Amino acid sequence: MQIKEYQKIITEIYSNIKNVEDIGKVANYIPELGSVSADNFGIHITKINNETFGIGNFEEKFSIQSISKILTLALAYKLEGEKLWQRVDVEPSGNPFNSLQQLESDNGIPRNPFINAGAIVVCDVLISHLENPKEEFLAFCRELSNNATLNYSEKVAKSEKNTGFRNVALCNFIKSFGNIKNNVDKVLDFYFYICSLEMSCKELSKIFLFLADNNFKTHKEKRVITKSQVKRINAIMLTCGFYDESGEFAFRVGLSGKSGVGGGIVAIHPNGFCIAVWSPKLNKKGNSYKGMLFLEHFTTKTACSIF
Numbered sequence: 001m002q003i004k005e006y007q008k009i010i011t012e013i014y015s016n017i018k019n020v021e022d023i024g025k026v027a028n029y030i031p032e033l034g035s036v037s038a039d040n041f042g043i044h045i046t047k048i049n050n051e052t053f054g055i056g057n058f059e060e061k062f063s064i065q066s067i068s069k070i071l072t073l074a075l076a077y078k079l080e081g082e083k084l085w086q087r088v089d090v091e092p093s094g095n096p097f098n099s100l101q102q103l104e105s106d107n108g109i110p111r112n113p114f115i116n117a118g119a120i121v122v123c124d125v126l127i128s129h130l131e132n133p134k135e136e137f138l139a140f141c142r143e144l145s146n147n148a149t150l151n152y153s154e155k156v157a158k159s160e161k162n163t164g165f166r167n168v169a170l171c172n173f174i175k176s177f178g179n180i181k182n183n184v185d186k187v188l189d190f191y192f193y194i195c196s197l198e199m200s201c202k203e204l205s206k207i208f209l210f211l212a213d214n215n216f217k218t219h220k221e222k223r224v225i226t227k228s229q230v231k232r233i234n235a236i237m238l239t240c241g242f243y244d245e246s247g248e249f250a251f252r253v254g255l256s257g258k259s260g261v262g263g264g265i266v267a268i269h270p271n272g273f274c275i276a277v278w279s280p281k282l283n284k285k286g287n288s289y290k291g292m293l294f295l296e297h298f299t300t301k302t303a304c305s306i307f
């Protein structure tokens with residue numbers, strides 16, 4: 001589909017949904033997230049041929065939260081290879097993102113890398129590989145998107161550190177099973193920082209092009225991960241990207257995707273495009289209410305789901 005056609009359809013849906021009553025709530029269990037204006041609504045699409053279109057607050061940076069779990073997974077998979085799956089599984093959890101429940105019966109092996117438990121293990125794997133995890137992970141993101149302005153938010157990271165009791169519990173619990181190899185404070189500090197990464201919809205739809213374009217190379221002409229790894233990360237996004245609402249997202253939208261409690265969602269059409277939506281009010285499962293609604297209309301009107 002031509003970018004002009006996407007532009008027309010996106011503009012139309014954006015205008016309709018902008019005025020729909022938002023039944024969601026801005027996340028405030030991390031106090032700093034509660035300070036954003038609930039009315040923000042932005043969309044940006046980047047095609048693999050680099051044609052783009054954006055509307056609304058698509059250039060404003062926000063806390064990408066769990067969307068960063070795709071980036072930590074990509075780097076850990078690159079560094080650790082298939083051994084990674086001995087530490088974290090690839091099954092949908094059917095449980096909330098911060099749940100402790102299954103970890104006991106699963107002997108400290110998190111169900112997938114996109115729930116908090118799984119992302120914490122992935123952070124631990126990265127710490128074992130990297131000398132300066134925060135700096136090197138940020139450098140990876142900057143290279144991937146050819147964007148030196150990408151950064152963490154100190155405020156959000158600190159705010160989460162002060163209130164992240166559940167994540168502290170998760171990390172210690174997993175450590176008790178031997179599936180955290182490094183110091184828990186170090187792992188948690190890294191986890192809180194990766195969650196605090198800030199990007200706009202425009203930046204998000206660009207950084208994830210490596211999952212849409214099988215021939216993607218960075219500006220330094222480097223391949224990021226193998227084609228098989230791209231396929232697998234997309235598969236985990238489809239089955240686990242929205243926690244206990246992953247089935248619903250596949251059912252209503254039909255793209256691989258990932259949400260964050262900052263209200264962002266990215267979705268991938270393999271060989272087509274990456275689209276990012278931001279609207280801070282979340283539904284009960286922690287996914288952006290208007291973001292999901294927008295994407296449902298988008299794949300319906302463009303007939304561009306993967307099914």
Ligand SMILES: NC(=O)CC[C@H](N)C(=O)O
Nearest residue numbers: 065066097116195260261
């Ligand atoms: N779903 C999310 O975006 C959750 C991430 C958040 N930083 C947390 O650990 O609770």
